[in-house]
Amino acid sequence: MNNEFKVLPKWLINLFLWIGLCAGIAVRSLMLLNRANPEAAVWVWRFAMFSYFIFFAYRYIIGRRRKGVVTRHGLIEKIQAAEQLDETTRDATTYILRSIVRSKELFNYAFICALSLIALVLDFFAD
Template sequence: MANQTRTSNKYYRLLVFWVGIIATIAYRVIVVLNYYSAFWVQVAWYIGTIGFVWYFAHRYRVENNREKLIKAKRLTSKIYNDKRLNDGDRNALVYVLKSLQSSKAKWNYIAIFVFSALALLYGVYIDFLK
């Protein structure tokens, strides 16, 4: 359990964040590249797919680790029932809270939304309005 209460290295988390952003942009730019080059569509698709596999595997590991730790330590029940937390419980709770506070996932969600909206607007403009 001790290993479960440490967040990933700060630089690794930043790397995964940027991998997610680049994957998002790569997928959304395919809408534009479709009109120019099949080669660059393929390049963007591979960059996006590999990036998303890496990003979402990382997110799954983090979320799964949090869930297991909360269940194993019965943190929800202890807090709800106002039970005393031991040192292991406190360390687990600190890990969960720190990992939530330091997570860049919300920024990836914002980027996915913004670039998806831009790709959709571009696609509608090119396909229906131009």
């Protein structure tokens, strides 16, 4: 199988899912934790920023791979020209492929990833 089309193992996909979920829970618990234990809140915040960095870097890489596969192989044009597909299948597939290419998710993932890293670095230098 071409490495370009290799899907990560399910356990690794699930690991990144849990990293993202834990980061989300950590961020949302900060207000309460800061009242109860401000020192612990700092470490939970650091954990959340590091986890967000990892998760959104992963999402950026996956999104970029998908977009690259669609554009490198001209999948939109090939699907539109495929006569053996019925119109609904062709339109649905074209919609999905166009949404991958046109989506601004890569910018969003890169932006969140960069901000998380910047916040973490600034936090360590501020102490």
